[in-house]
Amino acid sequence: MIIVTGATGQLGRAVVRNLLHRVSADQIAVSVRDASKASDLAAQGVEVRVGDFTDVDGLARAFANADQVLIVSADKLGEDALRLHRSAIHAARSAGVRRILYTSHMGARAGSPFLPADQHAGTEAELAQSDLAYTSLRHGFYAESCLQMIGDDLASGELRVPEDGPTSWTARADLAEGDAAILVADRDWNGITPPLTGTTAITMAEIAVIASNVTGREVRHTIISDDEWRNARIAAGMPSFYADILLGVFRAARRGDFAATDPTLETLLGRPPRTMREVLSTAIA
Template identity: 70%
Template sequence: MIVVTGANGHLGKAIIESLLQRLPSQRIVASVRDPAKASALAARGVEVRAGDFSNAASLKTAFANGEQVLIVSADKLGDEALRLHRTAIEAAREAGVGRILYTSHMGARLGSPFAPADQHAGTEADLAASGQAYTSLRHGFYAESCLHMIGDGLRAGELRVPEDGPVSWTARDDLAEADAAILAEPGKWDGLTPPLTASQALTMAEIAALASEVMGREIRHVTVTDSEWSQAKIAAGMPAIYAEMLLGTFRAARRGDFAATDPTLQTLLGRPPRTFRDVLVVFAARP
């Protein structure tokens, strides 16, 4: 049995969709906080179990008889994220799971200015110390996260961002497909995967130029100071903690933390990964 946590979320749901193209539904378990919201998966023969990272007992039940458990990283910050992941790791160990897989990040490193990357590194250390067989899926930075961060600027025609560096923005659905491929062929991946990335890393200036082509109008790129950018975000209503987290993206990108590209994702997909242009075309077509 393969247990996928967070199966009602964008990534978890996409992973299960890809698994269903590879394996019988009877081999797949969806672990979700609210099973009522996963009725569509249940109707397709996927077993749905209640599992909450804040409830160790529920996870132990959700992970029962799991040959592999995929822990989709929690959408939390700081010590809370680390604590939730530790709870899931321990529950998997107590349930006798054969292998734990975890959705990490290509930029995972302790002390990273991008807080989630520091957290991912902490969870990878917990996995290594757990005594369990594990695979840490080092995802490329989601292209969708980039558009969430700068989409308003692209639509307004002016991309005002701090100094940055190249980032290999990667389509989330491609990563879900790759995760499913790894789950469907256990034993090939142990420890940290290579960076699972698209084939090109882009700067914000290059994104502005590319968006100008795709959207058919000029998108200006303007570099602002870190404080100017974060103050503008806070003034627009963003909580300071999230403004600081997103600012960390630029700070880490300057160091080259997200610049790597690697052919592993293409190998897993059996085709070239989607490009950032591909993602932009879909973005531009939305009303």
């Protein structure tokens, strides 16, 4: 049996939808905090179990009889995230799970200027020390996250951002489909996967050109200092902690942390992954 955590979130729910195209519903269960939010999955024959990363014993019961568990990374930051992931790993061990799959990030690096990338590296280290078989799914940077970061600038006609570097933005829907393919693959994917990314890495300057072409109006690209960008975000109401996290995206990108591309995701999908142009066109439509 495959158990998916976080199945009421965007990624987890999409993974389950894709699994339902590949295996029968009786081979899938989900572990969620609020079962009422997974009623649509239950209606399709998916077993809904209640599990919480803060309750190791309860989570172990939710993982009972699982062959594989997909741990969708927690929507927390720093030590809070590491603690929750550690609890999920311990619960999987207690339940006798054969393999853990974990949704990591292509830029996972200890000490990364992008805090989530540092915490993903920490969880990967925990998995390596767990004595369990594991697969760390090195997801490309969500294209949807890029649009959230720069959407207001695109609307204004000027993309005012710090210096960056090429980033292989990847559609969440494609990653969910790739994850499902790995979960049902004939072979085990041991350890850390290659980067699961789109086929190209692009800069903010290139995104401005794409946006100009898609919208039919000019979107200028202007490089500003890190401090100017951070201060503008805080002045607009963003908490300083989150402004620092997002600034870390640019700092890590210009080190090349998100520049890798790899054909693995395209092979899993059997087609090219969606491009940033396609993602942007869909968002505008």
